[in-house]
């Protein structure tokens with residue numbers, strides 16, 4: 001077997017075009033994850049025991065069941081309840097809702113690592129609760145949680161490959177299709193791996209840059 | 218109707234659960250062993266091996282498991298590596314898990330205060346003895362939680378093996394769903410099985426953690 | 437406690453340090469140190485923080501690889517296989533182990549192994565280095581613990597011992613190997629003041645038994661009353677090495693020694 005760089009060269013444009021969908025799915029998923037994760041985190045920390053346990057249940061379900069299963073559930077089960085989402089939207093929603101469970105825990109951990117004394121000092125100064133959150137707690141939580149959040153985004157890039165199972169033409173799916181035509185799985189899948197790696201590499205570099213920017217002093 | 222369904226598909230589901238557990242256990246324990254060897258090589262081996270390991274860790278962690286599985290299962294035959302789905306599943310699991318485990322062990326090594334190792338050298342303990350008697354037992358404290366955590370993550374990654382027709386739990390469930398046009402029940406059962414694995418693993422991890430931290434408790 | 441030098445004390449050197457130098461990258465931590473430690477002598481190393489006391493001590497058992505000069509223990513070159521070649525080649529870890537068995541060391545932060553009981557901390561090397569059976573090792577470890585007055589704490593884990601007790605276990609761990617010399621790196625600096633005495637008293641007993649000891653310390657009382665000689669280090673150089681009466685008795689000649697000791701005098705006025 002000879003490694004055919006020709007095959008790679010001919011199919012690279014298709015793979016790169018498909019990688020766009022990989023990025024779209026993971027970035028949109030992350031956006032949902034951040035918003036929904038913040039809500040979950042707040043719910044999880046709320047004083048109301050009902051909401052608190054609801055959030056806990058949600059988090060343990062989405063963290064306890066394989067994402068592939070969640071994806072299939074969204075894809076096959078939602079039509080049963082009258083919600084017929086297009087495949088891409090279903091995939092984004094599923095990854096986002098699942099990832100939110102992790103994001104919520106990241107944010108909670110970050111919030112709880114902020115020394116209580118800061119809150120007390122703010123109250124002692126008469127700073128209102130809302131400003132306390134907006135100006136003191138949330139910015140710090142994001143800074144503390146940033147490395148984990150970037151990690152989560154990298155995870156989403158990898159996880160987006162699962163969307164191939166429900167037929168979305170992202171990178172993995174297109175790689176499968178091309179393999180079906182060329183019978184060159186080694187070349188095509190390795191190329192796909194390189195593309196995934198490049199995306200994640202860029203992400204982790206930018207993550208480190210952002211981290212540096214956020215650091216004080 | 219439902220009981221009849223599960224009487225008919227029960228054995229297949231249980232069989233699938235068995236395959237899931239087989240791939241998960243063999244794959245992750247293999248990953249632990251390879252990861253441990255990598256971490257040791259990284260610490261005691263020559264410099265350039267450290268770089269090779271670093272590259273391996275970064276590449277495997279930067280690419281999706283599914284792609285790794287495809288490279289092995291579909292690409293393998295082209296370089297004379299013909300594997301059954303289960304074999305490919307287990308091997309790719311070992312490859313996928315080992316860098317994460319290696320990183321956990323690396324951080325465990327670093328968690329042992331240098332002075333303790335110097336003290337051991339001062340009384341003349343051999344390096345191998347230092348590893349087994351001083352480093353390993355203490356390392357269990359900081360690594361048990363992340364190890365448990367990663368074992369739990371891996372339980373869920375087993376579902377991906379269904380894509381290359383490993384007859385594991387999700388594969389059996391999908392077969393059942395397709396043949397019976399039921400959806401809710403099989404997936405409920407499936408979730409229950411995964412939940413069971415996660416809970417049991419978490420419980421074992423907590424017990425192990427209790428055990429390895431005994432000496433830190435003040436009387 | 438009297439500290440007249442024992443008349444039986446042999447006058448030969450057990451450790452000889454010749455023109456020792458040590459670099460950390462470009463930084464010269466030790467320069468051209470020449471020093472003898474006599475058999476059964478207690479030598480205290482004093483000097484300002486960062487002057488190289490720990491580094492000197494750690495060169496004696498090759499925890500730091502010294503760059504120039506030689507260290508001999510009973511005539512045997514420590515650490516290097518051969519110094520005629522450049523670059524120098526260190527001994528195999530096996531040979532290094534053999535040498536280190538004869539050099540006990542006690543650290544500022546004890547460095548006990550927290551997952552082993554006090555007894556097992558002491559017995560570990562007896563089993564794996566001296567190859568004693570578990571029973572023999574434990575008996576011998578118990579003897580060592582008795583010497584430091586901790587026989588009733590043998591089963592405790594380090595977390596359940598006070599700092600002073602932990603340091604005494606660390607001393608027992610070292611003396612159980614019957615070393616020819618003992619090195620102490622600020623053994624009481626991490627202790628609460630009321631626990632310092634118990635450790636110093638164990639060290640005095642050891643000195644009285646004729647153990648050769650090199651002690652880095654800030655306990656000037658110990659240096660004055662137990663040491664046979666006191667060496668003063670400053671910026672990696674050996675400024676002086678004299679009997680304690682000379683170091684502490686009259687105004688020292690060297691300005692650096694004077695100002696260093698002055699800070700202690702001021703503090704002790706309280």
Ligand SMILES: Nc1ncnc2c1ncn2[C@@H]1O[C@H](COP(=O)(O)OP(=O)(O)O)[C@@H](O)[C@H]1O
Nearest residue numbers: 460463465483484485486487488489490491492
């Ligand atoms: N591992 C090391 N790497 C670089 N510099 C060191 C190292 N160890 C000690 N030094 C430097 O060598 C000097 C002497 O240190 P040390 O022997 O610990 O001093 P002392 O014990 O007298 O306080 C200090 O300036 C210290 O910063």
Ligand SMILES: [Mg+2]
Nearest residue numbers: 489490491622
């Ligand atoms: Mg020091």
